[in-house]
Amino acid sequence: MPSEEELFAAVDSLLEGEPQLPPPAERARLREAAGVTQARLATALKSTTQTVKNWESGRSEPRPPRRQAYMRLLEGWAAKYPPEPEPLPETFPGPATQPPVEPVTPAPASAPVSVAEPTAAVRPSVSRRPPAKKTVTKSVAVDPRFPNGPLAVLDGDGQAYCFGGIVLDCPATTIAQLVDWTLTESGIGAARLHRNGKDSDPLIVLTLAAAVKLGLPERLEGAEARRSLRLPEDHPVVKQLTRAKWKLTKRGFGPWARIYRPAKAGHRQCVQLAILPWDALDTRAWPGVADLEPADVARVLGVYAQRVITPRGSTAVSGLELMTALRPPTRAVKNEATGEWVSGHNPGSLGTEPVDPAPPEATLEHPVARGWTGGFLDEEAYQWVRDPQLLSDEECLLPCAVGLDINTAFLAAAARLVVGLSGPEHVRRPVFDKKIPGSWLVDLSHIELDPRLPSPFTPSGRRPTGPAWYQTHTVAYAAELGYDVAPIEAFLRRETGAFLDPWHDRLKTAYVDTMADLGVTKDLTETAFLAAMEQHKQADPGLAAVLAAIKATVKGGIGKLRERPQGRHYRDGERWPALERPTWRPDIRAAVISKARVNMHRKMLNTAKATGRYPLAVLSDCVVYASPGPSPLDFLPRTPDGKPLPGSFRLGPTPGLAKLEGVQETAWAVDLMEQGLNPARHIKGGDAVLEDGE
Incomplete structure (x- = not known):
C-alpha cells in the first residue's frame, strides 16, 4: 500500500501541472496595456504578426521555446498592469411586467458550411474570438476521411x-x-x-x-x-x-x-x-x-x-480537370465471363485515348495539318468595329456609349451543348443536319445582312468571301435566318453527347452562389441589380477574388481544349504533350465559341428590330451601344407591359444575362472607331477585356 506521504506528493504534482498561459483576451489586454503592437511583439519573439494574432484570438498556442519566452513576458506585464476590479452590480428590482417575446426567425435554408470534428491524430486550435463573417453557402457534408478540408x-x-x-x-x-x-x-x-x-x-x-x-x-x-x-x-x-x-x-x-x-x-x-x-x-x-x-x-x-x-x-488547368472529374473516362463494369469487376468506358465521357481532330479543325502545328491545303475552321470570339461611315448623325449626338457584358458567355453557351464524343468521319456532299456536331465546308458569302451589324459567320464580323469551314451552330444559324445552305463536304461525329453539361451546372451554381454572397441575387429588380453591381466587389474582396477565379476557370478551361505547343524546343509538325490528352478537343472549343457568337448576334439582331439601335463595337462578350443615358435601361428594348424583350439583352446575375461593363462619352467611342480601335476593349476605362483562354 502507498503511504499517505506518497499519495499527497502525487496529488501535489497534479495540482501544480504545467504553467498555463493566461486566456487569449487577457494576453491582448496585457500587450495593449504595455503599449506594444502585435508587429513589435512578433519581431521580439522572432515570429510573424499573424501568429501573434492567432495567439490572442485563441486560434493557436505558442510552442517551445517561444512559449516560455511569451509566458515570461506576460507574467512581467501582469505584475505591472493588474486587471481593474469589476464593479459591484447595482440592485435592480426588475420590470413590473415581462417584455414581449420577439418571434424567433427560422434559420435560412442555406446554412453556413459545417466543419466536422478533427481526427484524434490532429489537434487543431479552436478559435475563441467572436465568429467572423461567414460565407453563406449550401450545407455540405464533410467526408470523415478529410475532416480538415481540401x-x-x-x-x-x-x-x-x-x-x-x-x-x-x-x-x-x-x-x-x-x-x-x-x-x-x-x-x-x-x-x-x-x-x-x-x-x-x-x-x-x-x-x-x-x-x-x-x-x-x-x-x-x-x-x-x-x-x-x-x-x-x-x-x-x-x-x-x-x-x-x-x-x-x-x-x-x-x-x-x-x-x-x-x-x-x-x-x-x-x-x-x-x-x-x-x-x-x-x-x-x-x-x-x-x-x-x-x-x-x-x-x-x-x-x-x-x-x-x-x-x-492555373484556373485554366483546374477548368480542364473539372471536366474530367465530373465526366470520368472509366467506370467499374462486371465481366460476365469471369464475374470480375474491370475498368470499362464511362458513357458520355471522352474516354481514355486521345482522338486526333479533322485537318480543318487542327492548328497549323498539328501533324494532321501537314500538307493540308483545304482551309481551317475559324470559330473565334467577335472582334468587330462598325465602319464609322455607317454612323448616323442621331447616334453621334447621343451623349453616352454604354458597354454591356454577357455574364460568362462561354459557360452559358456550354449549356445543353451536344458535342462529338468520337473521331471525325469525312463525308462529301452531305445534307446539313443541325443535330450532328462537326465541321462543314459551305459557301455563306451570298448571305447579305445589314452592315451595321457584324456578320454572324466570322469573328471579324466581315462578310465571308467564299467557301469556308464552319462549326454546326454557325451553319444552323444561317438556316435559322432563312438562307439555303449546301455543304460541299464535312467532318462529322456520329457518337454525341452533352459532355459539358455537369461542368456547366457546377460552374453556374458556383457563379450564382458567389454573386449572391456578394449581395447580387436573382430576385433583385433591374435598378437594384445595377446598384448592387457597382459595389459588389467591395462587399467582400476575398469572395470577389473567388468570383474572378470562377470566370477565369470558364474561359481558361475552354481555351485549354486547344492548347498550343509551348517551349523553345518545339518544332513544327511534332506532337506536343497536350495532344496526348483525351480533352485536347479543338472541335468542342469551336462549338462553344460558335454558339456564344451566334447567341450574341441573335440578341443584337432582335435589339435592332425592336429599337432600330445598332452596336458600335463588339469584343468577345462585350457590346457597346450609343445611348441617350448612362444606364442600359435607357436603350434596352421592352415589351408593351414594360418587361425586357424576349430574345434581346436582359440584365441579371446569371450566366447568359447582361451587366453594365462601363460608360464613356459617345464622342470618345467614335474617336476610337475612326482610329481603327475597338471601344469595347476600353469601355471600362482603359482596361482591356481578357481574350479567350487568357
Whole structure:
C-alpha cells in the first residue's frame, strides 16, 4: 500500500501541472496595456504578426521555446498592469411586467458550411474570438476521411490554416516530411465529385516564410518567365524527395508541384503544392489573394475548392480537370465471363485515348495539318468595329456609349451543348443536319445582312468571301435566318453527347452562389441589380477574388481544349504533350465559341428590330451601344407591359444575362472607331477585356 506521504506528493504534482498561459483576451489586454503592437511583439519573439494574432484570438498556442519566452513576458506585464476590479452590480428590482417575446426567425435554408470534428491524430486550435463573417453557402457534408478540408496554407511557424477556421500544427522541416505529414496525419483532402472519379489530392499552399524554412528559394530565377521555370534536378530539395522515393510529374518542381508515389491497391499517394512567392496564383485570376494573410488565403481557396474543385494549377488547368472529374473516362463494369469487376468506358465521357481532330479543325502545328491545303475552321470570339461611315448623325449626338457584358458567355453557351464524343468521319456532299456536331465546308458569302451589324459567320464580323469551314451552330444559324445552305463536304461525329453539361451546372451554381454572397441575387429588380453591381466587389474582396477565379476557370478551361505547343524546343509538325490528352478537343472549343457568337448576334439582331439601335463595337462578350443615358435601361428594348424583350439583352446575375461593363462619352467611342480601335476593349476605362483562354 502507498503511504499517505506518497499519495499527497502525487496529488501535489497534479495540482501544480504545467504553467498555463493566461486566456487569449487577457494576453491582448496585457500587450495593449504595455503599449506594444502585435508587429513589435512578433519581431521580439522572432515570429510573424499573424501568429501573434492567432495567439490572442485563441486560434493557436505558442510552442517551445517561444512559449516560455511569451509566458515570461506576460507574467512581467501582469505584475505591472493588474486587471481593474469589476464593479459591484447595482440592485435592480426588475420590470413590473415581462417584455414581449420577439418571434424567433427560422434559420435560412442555406446554412453556413459545417466543419466536422478533427481526427484524434490532429489537434487543431479552436478559435475563441467572436465568429467572423461567414460565407453563406449550401450545407455540405464533410467526408470523415478529410475532416480538415481540401487544403491548408502553411506559414513560417509551422501552422497550417485550413478552410473553416481550423489551424493545425505542422512539425515538418523538409518538403519530404511535409508530404508525409499531409498524407498520414493532416486529415486534408476532398471526396470525388463523381462516383466513378477520384478523390482530390490534398493541396498545401506555401507562404514565402514557409517556402524558405523548407529549403526553397524565395524566387525562381528569371522573373519574366517564372511560371514556366522549375527547380533544377540537382537542387537539394529535389534530391531529398528522390532519396525519400517520391516522384515529380513532368512539370517538375515549379509553382505548382505535384509529388507522388505510384498508387498501391488503388490508393493514391499524391500531394499538390502551390508556392505563393513563385506566383502560383496569377493576379488576373486571383486578384490580391497572394498578399492576404494565410487564414484569408485558406478561406478564398477553400470556397473555390468547395464550389468548383481543389485547385490543381492555373484556373485554366483546374477548368480542364473539372471536366474530367465530373465526366470520368472509366467506370467499374462486371465481366460476365469471369464475374470480375474491370475498368470499362464511362458513357458520355471522352474516354481514355486521345482522338486526333479533322485537318480543318487542327492548328497549323498539328501533324494532321501537314500538307493540308483545304482551309481551317475559324470559330473565334467577335472582334468587330462598325465602319464609322455607317454612323448616323442621331447616334453621334447621343451623349453616352454604354458597354454591356454577357455574364460568362462561354459557360452559358456550354449549356445543353451536344458535342462529338468520337473521331471525325469525312463525308462529301452531305445534307446539313443541325443535330450532328462537326465541321462543314459551305459557301455563306451570298448571305447579305445589314452592315451595321457584324456578320454572324466570322469573328471579324466581315462578310465571308467564299467557301469556308464552319462549326454546326454557325451553319444552323444561317438556316435559322432563312438562307439555303449546301455543304460541299464535312467532318462529322456520329457518337454525341452533352459532355459539358455537369461542368456547366457546377460552374453556374458556383457563379450564382458567389454573386449572391456578394449581395447580387436573382430576385433583385433591374435598378437594384445595377446598384448592387457597382459595389459588389467591395462587399467582400476575398469572395470577389473567388468570383474572378470562377470566370477565369470558364474561359481558361475552354481555351485549354486547344492548347498550343509551348517551349523553345518545339518544332513544327511534332506532337506536343497536350495532344496526348483525351480533352485536347479543338472541335468542342469551336462549338462553344460558335454558339456564344451566334447567341450574341441573335440578341443584337432582335435589339435592332425592336429599337432600330445598332452596336458600335463588339469584343468577345462585350457590346457597346450609343445611348441617350448612362444606364442600359435607357436603350434596352421592352415589351408593351414594360418587361425586357424576349430574345434581346436582359440584365441579371446569371450566366447568359447582361451587366453594365462601363460608360464613356459617345464622342470618345467614335474617336476610337475612326482610329481603327475597338471601344469595347476600353469601355471600362482603359482596361482591356481578357481574350479567350487568357
